[in-house]
Amino acid sequence: MAKPSIEPGAELDGFAIGERVHQGGMATLWSVTHPGITVPL
Amino acid sequence: MKIPRISEGEDPAAIVSFEMEQMIVPRLAGPHVPLCFGSGDFDRQPYVVIERIPGKTLYDRLGDLPIPYEEARVIAGKIATALADLHRQNVIHHDIKPSSIMFRDSGEAVLIDFGLSHHNQLPDLLQEEFRLPYGTAPYMAPERLLGVRDDPRSDLFSLGVLLYFFTTGVRPFGESETLRGMKRRLWRDPYPPRKLKPDYPLWLQEIVLRCLEIEPVWRHPTASQLAFELAHPDQVKLTARSERLQRDPLTTVWRRRFNRGLTLPKPKSDVAAQLASGPIVAVAIDTEEGSGPLNECLRATAEQLLATLPSARLACINVLKLGRITIDRTLDEQGNNKHIDRLVALRHWASPLKLDESRLTVHVLEAIDPASAILEFTAVNRVDHIVIGARQNSMMRTFLGSVSAKVAAEAACTVTVVRPPRSAVAQDKSSSTPKAIEA
Numbered sequence: 001m002a003k004p005s006i007e008p009g010a011e012l013d014g015f016a017i018g019e020r021v022h023q024g025g026m027a028t029l030w031s032v033t034h035p036g037i038t039v040p041l
Numbered sequence: 042m043k044i045p046r047i048s049e050g051e052d053p054a055a056i057v058s059f060e061m062e063q064m065i066v067p068r069l070a071g072p073h074v075p076l077c078f079g080s081g082d083f084d085r086q087p088y089v090v091i092e093r094i095p096g097k098t099l100y101d102r103l104g105d106l107p108i109p110y111e112e113a114r115v116i117a118g119k120i121a122t123a124l125a126d127l128h129r130q131n132v133i134h135h136d137i138k139p140s141s142i143m144f145r146d147s148g149e150a151v152l153i154d155f156g157l158s159h160h161n162q163l164p165d166l167l168q169e170e171f172r173l174p175y176g177t178a179p180y181m182a183p184e185r186l187l188g189v190r191d192d193p194r195s196d197l198f199s200l201g202v203l204l205y206f207f208t209t210g211v212r213p214f215g216e217s218e219t220l221r222g223m224k225r226r227l228w229r230d231p232y233p234p235r236k237l238k239p240d241y242p243l244w245l246q247e248i249v250l251r252c253l254e255i256e257p258v259w260r261h262p263t264a265s266q267l268a269f270e271l272a273h274p275d276q277v278k279l280t281a282r283s284e285r286l287q288r289d290p291l292t293t294v295w296r297r298r299f300n301r302g303l304t305l306p307k308p309k310s311d312v313a314a315q316l317a318s319g320p321i322v323a324v325a326i327d328t329e330e331g332s333g334p335l336n337e338c339l340r341a342t343a344e345q346l347l348a349t350l351p352s353a354r355l356a357c358i359n360v361l362k363l364g365r366i367t368i369d370r371t372l373d374e375q376g377n378n379k380h381i382d383r384l385v386a387l388r389h390w391a392s393p394l395k396l397d398e399s400r401l402t403v404h405v406l407e408a409i410d411p412a413s414a415i416l417e418f419t420a421v422n423r424v425d426h427i428v429i430g431a432r433q434n435s436m437m438r439t440f441l442g443s444v445s446a447k448v449a450a451e452a453a454c455t456v457t458v459v460r461p462p463r464s465a466v467a468q469d470k471s472s473s474t475p476k477a478i479e480a
Contacts, residue, residue, distance in 0.1 A: 013081060015042060015090060027059065032042040032090060041042065041078060041093050
């Protein structure tokens, strides 16, 4: 059960992780892209 | 992609509110919520992927306050429409404030951040695990301070706060973050906007003060009706509210303050809801090593119970024991979050039962005394039946006292104490039938 690290350039379940958009009190938001989804995420 | 903060020292509410968001967001549809594209659970890396809404939240406008009445009317109307759509989908947002509101290029308001939301058909983990109201203090409706989380009109109150703030530049209930300061709104009404701004339109004061009514029944019955009034200001029925220049007289305030039971309707009876939704069965599970055979027996007992009660809900509880004097770390030696590891272990325990999401909840309680924590959880959540295992290891029992004995003796509901047969313990086998004792 290795923890995947979240950082720009990493990949998680097909989602390519981009820059960090927001750092909140309870969560962080990352911009991501997925080859099958055209809507910005 | 939204990833919860679960490192050392973070508030366990962050985990629970993420669980809520993860349950609720994929169930939502329509232009007023972000689209959800996928999620990952606590087994590996928790996340949700949502559509990116361009632009900024309303929070960005705080520097421009107060804004013109007409602009505020249009903005509040869009938010009310979005709330109506959300409430229609059985969800109460519970954290309406400028930073949870965005707008599409096409104009519709989009509500974001569902971590504190309540879904009518899903278990409410925040209600069940935390006694304090979570939310944003200046915007929180008074009934929330009394533990009511199932009234959609709480969102109308928050929108009223926002509208008051955006049109006057002043927060109606200040910025107090203390529970004591927040509780004032249970009896003290805000200054009427016309006292602050003599040119405040009558129809707008009528709407704002109605949203801010202490009793939910005096507010607009639905978000749609509020949206309608905001769309047709000339048709707003003006009452005495619209012309007021002073707050309620002190006699009224005192009456509200000291006769709470008389002035507030009792929150919706949990008993009625419980009868409708079926009984709640709580299973206390030890995730420590060496409890395998006992957990097998607990599962077999739970399976038998659930087979006879098709509408029953199963709550799996584990107590993360805190030291009495030591400073506890939230991470274990490998850097994993203990709270989450326990949640995952509980889900694994329950997975062979193949229960639907709406019938199963898992809870990790953090407490010094496990028996008291279980008793409090079951009392608060009106659990009908507790299933708990008895420790076989007499050494452990001598040192720690019997949790099951205390629960069985003090619980207000039926308790089943499960003991694995001796042979199963000896051979570490789990196929034998458990012996259940009704206490």
